[in-house]
Amino acid sequence: MKYLSVAETAKKWNIAERTVRNYCAEKKIPDAFLTGKTWNIPENAKRPDRINKHKETLKTLLDFLKAEKNKKVSGGIYHKIEIELTYNSNHIEGSTLTHEQTRYIYETNTIAVNTKTANVDDIIETANHFKCIDMIIDHANYKLSESFIKKLHATLKNGTSDSRKDWFTIGDYKKLPNEVGGNETTAPEKVSKAVKDLLQIYNKKNKKTFAELLEFHYKFEIIHPFQDGNGRIGRLILFKECLKNNIVPFIIDEKLKLFYYRGLQKWKSEHGYLIDTCLTAQDKFKTYLDYFHIPYKD
Numbered sequence: 038m039k040y041l042s043v044a045e046t047a048k049k050w051n052i053a054e055r056t057v058r059n060y061c062a063e064k065k066i067p068d069a070f071l072t073g074k075t076w077n078i079p080e081n082a083k084r085p086d087r088i089n090k091h092k093e094t095l096k097t098l099l100d101f102l103k104a105e106k107n108k109k110v111s112g113g114i115y116h117k118i119e120i121e122l123t124y125n126s127n128h129i130e131g132s133t134l135t136h137e138q139t140r141y142i143y144e145t146n147t148i149a150v151n152t153k154t155a156n157v158d159d160i161i162e163t164a165n166h167f168k169c170i171d172m173i174i175d176h177a178n179y180k181l182s183e184s185f186i187k188k189l190h191a192t193l194k195n196g197t198s199d200s201r202k203d204w205f206t207i208g209d210y211k212k213l214p215n216e217v218g219g220n221e222t223t224a225p226e227k228v229s230k231a232v233k234d235l236l237q238i239y240n241k242k243n244k245k246t247f248a249e250l251l252e253f254h255y256k257f258e259i260i261h262p263f264q265d266g267n268g269r270i271g272r273l274i275l276f277k278e279c280l281k282n283n284i285v286p287f288i289i290d291e292k293l294k295l296f297y298y299r300g301l302q303k304w305k306s307e308h309g310y311l312i313d314t315c316l317t318a319q320d321k322f323k324t325y326l327d328y329f330h331i332p333y334k335d
Contacts (some may be wrong), residue, residue, distance in 0.1 A: 061225060096255060097280075098331055099177050101329075102174050106171060107290065111144075114329045126166065134163060161197050171272050173280070186262075190209075195207060197324065210262050217261050231260045251312060251315060257271050286322070287315050287318035288318055289318055
C-alpha cells in the first residue's frame with residue numbers, strides 16, 4: 038500500500054495540514070500511523086467528516102462571528118477577520134500601517150511607531166474599519182440598501198482630514214468627477230440613479246451566486262460613487278453579501294492585489310480573471326475556517 042504525507046494529503050483534500058494531523062491524532066483515518074513524528078496516510082484514505090460537524094445543527098460563519106462579537110471573544114475567527122480584512126483592505130489603498138500596528142490598534146487601542154512617523158488618517162481609518170466590520174456582521178442578513186452603504190462610508194471616513202474638506206462629503210455621493218485605474222467613472226450627477234438602478238436589479242434575486250456577487254462588485258466600483266474609499270466600501274459589501282448568502286468570504290492580500298485590479302479591468306470581456314483571483318483568496322480563507330473548526334460548504 039502506498040502512503041502519503043500530511044502535506045500531500047492536505048493538498049489532495051484541499052484542507053489545512055493542521056486539520057489532517059487532527060484527523061490522524063483522533064484516529065479518524067483508518068490505518069494511518071506514525072513513523073517518529075511523521076504521519077503516514079494510506080493513499081486511498083477518504084476524508085472523514087469535518088471535526089466540527091455538529092449532529093444537531095451546522096452553524097454558519099455568520100453565527101460564529103455574531104456570537105464571538107457579542108461575547109467579545111479574543112483570539113477567535115472574529116478577532117482574525119477584524120485584523121486581516123482591515124489590514125489588507127487598507128493596505129491595498131496605500132495605508133502605511135504594518136500588520137503588527139493594525140493588530141496593536143485592535144487589541145490595545147494603542148500604536149507603536151518606533152522611529153517612523155504614522156499617518157493620522159491611516160490610524161483613524163483603521164479604527165473606523167473595525168467598526169465597519171461590526172456593521173456588516175450586525176446587518177449581514179438585511180437587504181443591501183443605499184442608506185446602509187452611505188452609513189458604511191460615513192463610518193469609515195469619520196474624523197479623517199477628508200471629513201474637514203468643504204468639497205468632500207462623507208456618507209454621501211461624490212461632488213467631483215473621479216477615476217479608477219485611469220478609467221472614467223459615473224459622473225457625480227448620475228451616481229444616485231446608477232446606484233439605485235444597480236441595487237434594484239441586484240435585490241430582485243433573494244439568493245446570490247459567487248459570480249453574481251462579483252458582478253455587483255465590478256459594477257459598484259465602475260460607478261465609484263464616493264469621492265474616496267470606494268474600494269474598501271466595495272470589499273466590505275462583498276464580505277457582507279458572502280455572509281448573507283452563506284458563501285465562503287475572501288480577503289484580497291498584497292500578493293493578489295494586481296490580479297484583483299486586472300480582474301476588475303477585464304470583467305466585461307473575461308469574467309475568469311476576477312473569479313479565479315477571488316477563488317484563490319477564498320481557498321486561503323478556508324484555511325482559517327478549518328483552523329477554527331467552522332463548517333462551510335465546499
